[in-house]
Every structure is written in structure tokens, then in C-alpha cells.
Amino acid sequence: MQRFNTHEVAIERAGNSVLRNTYGLLALTLAFSGLVAFVSQQMGLPHPGLLPTLIGFYGLMFATVRLRNSGWGLVTTFALTGFMGYTLGPILNMYLGMHNGAQVISSAFTMTALVFGGLSAFVLITRKDMSFLRGFITAGFFVLLAAIVASLIFDLSAFQLAISAGFVLFSSAIILYQTSELINGGETNYIMATINLYVSIYNLFLSLLQILGVANND
Numbered sequence: 001m002q003r004f005n006t007h008e009v010a011i012e013r014a015g016n017s018v019l020r021n022t023y024g025l026l027a028l029t030l031a032f033s034g035l036v037a038f039v040s041q042q043m044g045l046p047h048p049g050l051l052p053t054l055i056g057f058y059g060l061m062f063a064t065v066r067l068r069n070s071g072w073g074l075v076t077t078f079a080l081t082g083f084m085g086y087t088l089g090p091i092l093n094m095y096l097g098m099h100n101g102a103q104v105i106s107s108a109f110t111m112t113a114l115v116f117g118g119l120s121a122f123v124l125i126t127r128k129d130m131s132f133l134r135g136f137i138t139a140g141f142f143v144l145l146a147a148i149v150a151s152l153i154f155d156l157s158a159f160q161l162a163i164s165a166g167f168v169l170f171s172s173a174i175i176l177y178q179t180s181e182l183i184n185g186g187e188t189n190y191i192m193a194t195i196n197l198y199v200s201i202y203n204l205f206l207s208l209l210q211i212l213g214v215a216n217n218d
Contacts, residue, residue: 018190029194034085064076088206107212111212130180131177160210164207178193
């Protein structure tokens with residue numbers, strides 16, 4: 001029994017260490033990404049476009065996955081989050097050009113913080129196992145991917161609100177699942193955990209921004 005308890009304590013301590021490292025790195029990457037977005041927005045830099053954005057994102061993501069167990073993984077993590085911050089700047093300028101655009105951005109930011117904080121706190125307090133969401137996340141990924149591809153081929157502007165709502169649910173599910181994996185020992189690499197949470201927060205913010213933007217334009 002003593003050995004079992006000692007083993008459990010060791011696992012819990014390791015999980016707490018990964019959790020602290022994850023939230024520490026997440027805070028730094030969000031701050032860095034926000035700074036890059038601010039500079040990009042202030043300088044009025046153009047958006048790189050869909051294809052360069054996808055190439056940059058998946059290229060840096062692939063590099064981060066390959067280097068996740070080395071110090072270079074931190075470099076590619078900041079490169080990835082900085083690049084996504086750069087792509088956010090032109091989007092913010094587009095919304096700032098709308099009526100009440102600043103209020104829309106502020107509301108989306110506040111809602112993103114509340115959703116992330118609330119979901120994370122729920123899992124951290126209850127310590128619930130959210131592994132049952134794995135199937136939903138897998139299915140949701142392919143459904144949303146198909147919706148994005150279809151929107152590039154056909155005019156699905158009438159369904160953009162539904163797609164954004166889908167991304168809100170999808171991102172929320174990943175936040176719940178990833179946080180659960182951290183506290184229950186399913187995720188042991190804080191770099192990958194940080195990237196997963198960052199991308200979820202990024203997509204959550206953009207989706208809420210689009211939903212509120214549509215509501216603002218009636």
C-alpha cells in the first residue's frame with residue numbers, strides 16, 4: 001500500500017510540474033502573440049493570405065512536434081505563436097473599421113478569457129476525466145475541415161455563423177480534454193500541451209469575433 005501511495009504521489013507531482021510549465025509557457029506565448037498582433041495592427045501590415053497562412057502554420061506546427069523534446073521546440077513554439085499573432089493584426093484592423101468594432105473585439109476577448117478560465121477551472125477543481133471527448137474531437141475535426149473546404153469551393157456565406165459556432169464548441173472541447181490530460185497524466189509534454197491550448201484559444205477568439213461581428217452588423 002505504501003508503494004502504491006508513493007507511486008501515486010510521484011505521478012501527481014509530475015503532472016503538477018507539467019501543468020505549471022504548460023500554463024507558464026502559455027502565458028508567455030499569449031503575451032508574445034498579442035504583442036506581435038498589436039505591432040501588426042498598428043503598422044497596418046497586410047494579411048499573408050489563406051495559403052501562406054496554412055503553410056506557415058502547419059510548417060511551424062510540424063517543426064514544433066518534431067522538436068518538442070528539445071530546447072529548439074521552445075523556439076518553434078514562439079515562432080508559431082508569433083506568426084499567428086501577425087495574421088491576427090490585419091483581422092483586427094478589419095473589425096476596427098466596422099461600426100462598434102472596438103467593442104466587438106473587446107467583447108470577444110472578454111468572452112474568450114471567461115470561457116477558457118471557466119472550462120479550465122471546472123476540470124482543475126473537479127479533476128474529471130474528459131477522455132470521452134476524444135471521439136467528439138476527432139469527428140469534429142473532420143466535419144469542420146470538410147466545411148472549410150466546401151466554403152472555399154462553394155458560396156457558404158449563409159453558413160459561416162454555424163461554422164463559427166462549431167469552432168466554439170470544438171475549441172471548448174479541446175480545452176476540456178487537454179486540461180484533463182494534463183492533470184491525469186495523459187499529457188507529459190508541456191510544449192505540445194501549450195500549442196494545443198494556444199490554438200484552441202486562438203480559434204475560440206476568432207470564432208467569437210466573427211459571431212459578434214455578424215450580430216453587430218445585424
